[in-house]
Amino acid sequence: MNGATHHERSSASGLAIDARGLTKSFGGREVVHDLSMQVKRGSIYGFLGPNGSGKTTTIRILCGLLTPDSGEGTCLGYDIRRDADKIKRKVGYMTQRFSLYQDLSVRENLEFVARLYGLPDARRAASEMIARIGLKGREEQLAGELSGGWKQRLALGACTLPNPQLLLLDEPTAGVDPKARRDFWNEIHALAAEGLTVLVSTHYMDEAERCHEIAYIAYGHLLAHGTVDEVIAGSKLSTYTVTGEDFNGLMAELSGKAGVDMVAPFGTSLHVSGRDKSALDAAVAPYRSDAKWHWRPSEPSLEDVFIDLMGRSKDNFQG
């Protein structure tokens, strides 16, 4: 494996997605700015960022649904500008909004996809997929009548049906209950184990932690990427977890204080973070002696990191 690593990095085929400098504007507003990303084959890559940060636009560029204004890239070794047709044959794209035919049954939707991709036996392929996604007994139900979780599963089934090498999932678990979400992620890991590359956008931190690598994007800029640990380490954020009673007063006093960049309550505890450790220590020193609270140095959570990144990017790009 070690010997192969170098080869993987240098060879284009080691990367499922290799995009550089992607830029896209709509009506004069830049939605994606100079975005570069590399996704290794066979990995699950989490794509995180607030609403309207350009996640969907980036995914659409990658699968040929949008043409970038500038920048270039390859998807499975195919040029995203010139080989859109070839990319479409190899990539499964699950849209954010359910976009299969509501007035077609589960089976008819899957058969339609199977025929479109020229699978040899559309009916059998559909039956196998119905069994795989656990929709047996509902195959004649209209897609529009399925509940959110089932719809999601059908959509995943439809985009994995033609045996793609890359899955692009745009917020696949939005509005789905925790049990369905867990099943969904188990399925994604099973697919990745089979060699599929998965790019998945999400808002959920627990989902981010299930990814091999993550990228954080805000206002069209890619702000951080790497494994979860790398992203947390790269944030250079120092955090204290405070337990005790009556945080409200403490929160109000700490917020905006020099050296304290972020104060966020987490149930029965409070996270106090700062980018400069000594400045943070100086700021919180007066409160640490108070017996009401118990201060404990801790690792920042991924959410702390993202909220910090978002706050910083707002300063940089919106100010």
Next chain:
Amino acid sequence: MSATDTIQTSEAREPRFGFWRRSYAMLVKEFIQLRRDRVSFAMIIMLPVMQLTLFGYAINTTPRNLPTAVLTQEDSDLGRSILKAMQNTAYFRFVREVHTVAEFDELLQSGKVLFGVEIPRGFERAVRRGDRPALLVAADATDPVASGSALGALGPLVQTALAHDLHIGDPPEMPFEIRAHARYNPAAESRLNIVPGLVGTILTMTMLIFTALSVTREIERGTMESLLSMPIKPVEVMFGKIIPYVIVGFIQAALIIGIGVLLFGVPIFGSLILLALLTTLFITTNLSIGYTFSTIVQNQLQAMQLSMMFFLPSILLSGFMFPFAGMPVWAQYIGEGLPLTHFVRIVRAIMLKGAAMENLRYDTIALACLMLFAMTVAVTRFRRTLD
């Protein structure tokens, strides 16, 4: 790593018959959706039936039972026979018998009757003598279409009836003169003209709207995003969306022509196969134009509006409603650009005149050109990305 390399190169090839498979996939999907859309399905059957019976009966330039007054100045067998013969044509309905010219004139002038028949004094004797006296038929000419055909049918009908009734033989010419300038016109029955034209009009309307909504519907329902992310080409989408409706249109056409023949007694003198073939061409042309509209507009409302904008000149400038030759030249040029113009000519020629393919070459080629033009525009207009 080498495993994925080989997969990439081997799978990059396109599967065989990809075009047909993908068009077929689209076609099956459209059929299922059509079948499930019960309202549209009911409209496919009800629309032509309703329109044909409505217009077929309503648009009638050969009115029946026109109120008629009779001025009899002599009471004779011949006079009664003529009146009876006229009444039997069903064009005339005698509502009043008067005895003075003043009364007669008043009835016509006030519009209480549209026709007046005057049998002059000594009429029968003059006929027997061979003097060819005049039978005055006065018509209210404010509706020339209505009176024209009634007048036209009058002469021969009365003559036949008289020959039958009076046994005065089969004279080489009428024993009396009908004093009204009426052209002899055996094809004056307007339904024979209207029903074939209606076939084209109804098909234009239904076909246009079916495909005009097809692409916008995918966009509005959000399914276009999925569809575009799959490896399907614009031509394949178009064929998949048009072909199911060719079959639908064919059923509609059969329905309309069937009703026309059974209910309105319209003959089909020409070849039924030729009629079916050219009707299919006309259907496909309209579907292509509708499909083109749907690639231009942004939503279903615009699609409907554009269809209506196309439909109206189709009705007015195609020769369906008004004689084509009577239109100014610029209007005729517009008319030549409308498929309905060519189809109205084709369908009337086949059904009523028994025309064959060699008579219809120009209109057939015109229809085919319009179809190809629309398809080309549609394929180039179809947006393959969401940009």
